[in-house]
Amino acid sequence: MELTELRQHARAIFDSGVASVDARAAIIRAIRFDGNYLRLFDRGFDLSTTQVYVIAVGKAAAAMAIGLHDSLGDSITRGLITGALLNSAAGLDPKRWQLLSGGHPLPNEESLGAARAAFELLDHANANRGLVIYLISGGGSAMIEWPRDDGITLNDLREANRQLISCGAPIREINAVRRAFSAIKGGGLATRAPQAEKIVLIVSDTNAGDERSVASGPALLPPSNESDAQEILARYGLTKSLPASILRTILQHESSKPTAVDDTFYVLLDNRTALDSAARKANTLGIAVEIADDICEQPIAQGCNLLLERSRDLGKKYGDRPLSLLSGGEFSCPVKGTGVGGRNLETALRCAIAIDEHGSADSSHQVVLSGGTDGLDGNSTAAGAIADELTLRRARQQGLDAGSFLERSDSFNFFRALGDELITGPTGTNVRDLRVVLRSL
Numbered sequence: 001m002e003l004t005e006l007r008q009h010a011r012a013i014f015d016s017g018v019a020s021v022d023a024r025a026a027i028i029r030a031i032r033f034d035g036n037y038l039r040l041f042d043r044g045f046d047l048s049t050t051q052v053y054v055i056a057v058g059k060a061a062a063a064m065a066i067g068l069h070d071s072l073g074d075s076i077t078r079g080l081i082t083g084a085l086l087n088s089a090a091g092l093d094p095k096r097w098q099l100l101s102g103g104h105p106l107p108n109e110e111s112l113g114a115a116r117a118a119f120e121l122l123d124h125a126n127a128n129r130g131l132v133i134y135l136i137s138g139g140g141s142a143m144i145e146w147p148r149d150d151g152i153t154l155n156d157l158r159e160a161n162r163q164l165i166s167c168g169a170p171i172r173e174i175n176a177v178r179r180a181f182s183a184i185k186g187g188g189l190a191t192r193a194p195q196a197e198k199i200v201l202i203v204s205d206t207n208a209g210d211e212r213s214v215a216s217g218p219a220l221l222p223p224s225n226e227s228d229a230q231e232i233l234a235r236y237g238l239t240k241s242l243p244a245s246i247l248r249t250i251l252q253h254e255s256s257k258p259t260a261v262d263d264t265f266y267v268l269l270d271n272r273t274a275l276d277s278a279a280r281k282a283n284t285l286g287i288a289v290e291i292a293d294d295i296c297e298q299p300i301a302q303g304c305n306l307l308l309e310r311s312r313d314l315g316k317k318y319g320d321r322p323l324s325l326l327s328g329g330e331f332s333c334p335v336k337g338t339g340v341g342g343r344n345l346e347t348a349l350r351c352a353i354a355i356d357e358h359g360s361a362d363s364s365h366q367v368v369l370s371g372g373t374d375g376l377d378g379n380s381t382a383a384g385a386i387a388d389e390l391t392l393r394r395a396r397q398q399g400l401d402a403g404s405f406l407e408r409s410d411s412f413n414f415f416r417a418l419g420d421e422l423i424t425g426p427t428g429t430n431v432r433d434l435r436v437v438l439r440s441l
Helices: 003-019 025-029 061-075 109-127 154-166 169-182 209-215 228-236 244-252 272-285 300-320 342-363 390-397 402-407 411-418
Strands: 031-033 037-040 043-046 052-058 076-083 095-099 133-135 197-203 265-271 288-291 323-329 365-372 384-388 431-441
Touching: 003 272, 003 384, 003 431, 025 031, 025 061, 025 197, 025 265, 031 061, 037 365, 052 061, 052 209, 061 076, 061 095, 061 133, 061 265, 076 342, 095 109, 109 133, 133 209, 133 342, 154 169, 154 244, 169 209, 169 228, 169 244, 197 209, 228 244, 265 365, 265 411, 272 323, 272 431, 288 300, 300 323, 300 342, 300 365, 300 431, 342 384, 342 402, 342 411, 342 431, 384 411, 390 411, 402 411
Parallel strands: 052 076, 052 133, 076 095, 133 197, 197 265, 288 323
Antiparallel strands: 031 037, 037 043, 323 431, 365 384, 365 431
């Protein structure tokens, strides 16, 4: 198989994975409604006597809310959306729906406004003993926020989040720290309406079994095995650099969990959904498939090495048959410079460097595509990038020093110069990353 065809197949496999996690379609599939009676999974509600309130949070918030509106229409009493791509929800009745552009990856004024709006909505739901449908998706941690302590300012929240997301900690540990200074996270939001019924629908950007961490779990109890926030800060050297108000609140934080939280939830889509769809697409293209479930959250250098080593090993197993190695999750990727990029762009760059160093010892064509299913990677406008055994050769011909771009965390500009950045635009969903490694003689 020629290299050009292999690159096209990599993109087709990735696109199939992203298409399978359409959040609007997933909501519509989950809903059964006859005009009076709503059924969601094993739960049923008589809407002739129950008012419906909706809080949608995260990168898939708009798509999920539109899907719910498509299904329930005027049966929804009030709704709040805090997320991205709000233009797609512009057709919703503004008397019924409130739309706020909560910040990401750092909270903004509208993140605080979303919390105030959510509190008001939940107060109404609680007074009317209504049904609150929480539509929760990844990226929501910064999109709705309220500090646990009045002494914490918005600037403090932004600085704390900036340090946390750039320190190299996995998202599970980042969320454990966030919950220690937030009045929203870890079920804090849902405690506002203890008299209301509640149902939580999730588009998950976490590992299977860790869905309570999606958007830091505003409507769910924290994981029972949650790491200690103070220990995490010490491990990543943040005990002296975080704002004083944040540190003080974390030190005073008690680990007691909210008691008035119904802990039931339903996962509509997750990373496995995308991986399985990508695998099916590879099979239709005549490409052998292996899914590496264990290559998921490693430090990025280790994860890239594992991807290429596993792919070489599979080459021995499948002989001259084209093969694909798929993996998901999120590599931990500390930010080292002031450039533009993210973990997917850096994954592609690291793999390109390693493939080049491997040289003529392996005569097969190799393609690595790494992309975020949300369509955005780090502070770039790309979902990720695609690389192959010619990437470094082409870069040298343009006078580009790959190592220099890597050192200043500027992988986006490296791939943009080559025309190999992966541009999808925001997808309206988020189930973590999808990595595709293809090999063919």
